[in-house]
Amino acid sequence: MKKILLAVVLLGVGAFAIAQVRDFVSPDGSYTFIKDSQGRTILGMGVRPTANQNLGVTMGTPFYDGPTSQWYWYTGTGWTSSFSMVETLTPKIADTFALGSSSFPFTDAYVARSIQGGEVQALTDAAAAAASVTIAIPTNGQRAGELGWTATSFSGADQLVANGSQRWWASDTAGTPVCGINKIGTDGEGHSGGANTLVCTWTNVRATTNCVLSVTCTNDLAATQAISLTRRVSTQLATTLTYN
Secondary structure (H helix, E strand, O other): OHHHHHHHHHHHHOOOOHHHOEEEEOOOOOEEEEEOOOOOEEEEEEOOOOHHHOOOOOOOOEEEEOOOOEEEEEOOOOEEOOOOOOOOOOOOOOOOOOOOOOOOOOOOOOOOOOOOOOEEEEEEOOOOOEEEEEEEOOOOOEEEEEEEEEEEEEEOOEEEEEEEEEEEEEEEEOOEEEEEEEEEEEEEEEEOOOOOOEEEEEEEEEEOOEEEEEEEEEEOOOOOOEEEEEEEEEEOOOOEEEEO
16 A cells, blocks of 8 residues: 555656655554655655654645545644645646635635636627526525626727626526526726727526526627627525536
8 A cells, every 4th residue: 555655646746756755654554754865755644643753744744634634734843734825826727627616615715916807708799699607596496696797899999898797686486497687887888999889788588497697799880890708707605607
């Protein structure tokens, strides 16, 4: 088992050759540390060592505690499950992985400066309403939230932008949801030249057991321009939604 764990670590790390690492097993066999050629611990697993067993553990060493199924990091004086970073945390693949889940959410998110981003959808100028966000409504249940959106379009040097927010809601009885939507305040709209405008209109339409937030955007520039729509939804944890 020990050799299998060591092999897995080596395959994952990749930067260490077999000759450069060795493992250290505690006297009672309850935990194992992987060490580099300089004797520094780089990974631990098993039953997390107690204070008097930490001699020789390198600060920052990660340790997977089997009994609690949790990762810890060595601070130099003890173990902590709080993970601190000094650089940017990024996913392996963009727009693919979640931070937390509906079953294991974080309690709070503290942001010092801004929250940026949103799902982008390509629209056709003045086309029929396009499905933008589909929300699954549970039988005899309710869902509600807010949608923030920004649309952009251009023709030559004339740049157009519009943005706004919508409150949407849905309630269901026996598998037939009722869907509604209300605009929050007045939409923003701007342009870099002339008096041209960009306007987006939202609806919330039932589709079997779903509610679909749909949108049509129109600018009054000559000809037909592509429109880029960025939207972001805030809603309850249990909500299942799909960006179309």
